[in-house]
Amino acid sequence: MTQPWHGRVQNLLRFEVNAMILEETFNLANGVEIPKLGLGTWRIPDSDVAQVVREAIQIGYRHIDTAQAYENERGVGEGLRASGVSRSELFVATKLAAECKSYAEAKELIDGSLRALGLDHVDLMLIHSPQPWAQFREGEHFFEGNLEAWRALEEAYKAGKLRAIGVSNFEPADLDNLLANGTVRPMVNQVLAHVGSTPFDLIEYAHSRDILVEAYSPVAHGALLNNAGVGALAQKYGVSVAQLGIRYCLQLGLLPLPKTTNAAHMRANAAVDFEISDADMETLKSAQGDTDYGAAGMFPVFGKKREGSRTATDR
Template sequence: MILEETFTLANEVKIPKLGLGTWRIPDADTGRVVREAVEIGYRHIDTAQAYENEHGVGEGVRASGLSRDEIFVTTKLAAECKTFAAARDRIDGSLRVLGLDHIDLMLIHSPQPWAEFREGGHFFEGNLEAWRALEEAYAAGKVRAIGVSNFEQADLDNLLDNGSVVPMVNQVLAHVGNTPFDLIDYSRSKGLLVEAYSPVAHGAALKNAQLGALAQRYGVSIAQLCIRYCLQLGLLPLPKTANDGHMRDNAAVDFVISDADMATLKGSANDTDYGEASAFPMFGKKRQVAVTGREG
């Protein structure tokens, strides 16, 4: 069962192969969502300072009845945080808000502040400052693993060339029709595990008739097909849901997509309409990603 399987990060920390995303789940609901997820068997919860629900995640973890080391918690440093002092304070702030004695994985949420996402700047100096604070927290045992999110090759190279600790994870937008293969390959070549957020395209994939027909052939849902696609690419998918029925379905992915069908899915055109999520920078029109994964 996928919920019992793990990847091993470069520092030998084990991370469950499927996580629960919590973006846009209100803090007041998140404790219940996390408790239900844990009851179903999830052991990996993904949050962020920007989601404003770290408190609920920590509440759910503490109320789960499991020991702290049985649940893997990821959070992310705010994208606007680009100084050492601010990053240090925010790391400690996440620990306080979560109410946990350590964070399993902490990422820089974006190489750019969201207001300037993919507008040409790389914020190399600021990212090194934030990274230095994460390295310090890692050395102190506050964080078991550190990494990045939405980082392109140039952003990764900045940390690889100038940091003291190699990032362990790069979390990126990846789903059928929008899979950044070049970035995935490059990240892996440097020892990073690649996580896929929005593996169901923030729900947009559920409206795709071609995916629906293929999913029907396998006797699965479109969401299950999309999650399985990511897993077969060696990615760690983070489907978001607050519905316990969907949580169960998202974890029922013990089937295999054929090589021929994987090739078809990998070649799918990037014509995703993200709907209301297009208002957010990572899904907006200014971020055009070709099938090859190159940023345009």
């Protein structure tokens, strides 16, 4: 039986030398290049994230994703500076708090993120959710409020504070609202996407409008590791379940954002220089169904309603 990735010396060596994906980029609609693989920082405390970011950059990551709701922008900025890598080589993304649905507040929060990160510009900023978290997917789209927040992002984009702007967790109707009424088209939609829960219709819709789709939790917040069928397929390719999940997203044209605090896992997540066959991709694409996200299931994006506020850390 094939051993798991952490027990295979040959793969450990491969992690060190084969991370070509870290050098590859997508082109956003406005021509800005964005690294094809990023480091997610959800639920990494501000006191710990600087070290995580610094290690990721040393390994070769150039794309770091954070958010106001994660409450770790300060630490992310510290890690960026501690890395010693030129700012021009780094791609930094953050998100406007989901509860922010006014122009004035959005304008203030955009500048707040720049101050917290210690940067004069951010490479990508997203509206974190079309609804405030406490009302996530309850029917109201907050079209007017999202246009107000979008207007502030457009203004910051035109002023050079943001190199690209987009959204997260937006459905087609929410995208249409911005496409029809904004002056700058969204360049990114960051959504939950992994084997077992892939929003194919939304992905196709976004791609048809030249919107890049980013995949957060590409390993289903760890739940994919318990999937026996995916595990067997990973063994076939001699890779870990996490690597298979990340590669799956890449082959769908998505930009995966795996989150880890472990340097060995960072290297492993970037060692995806293999190709999943068309037949096996079809098998993975058909593996749709309920996913047990464990403790993460308390968060709205993973399917359960909860009481929330801006200070809660949501995806």
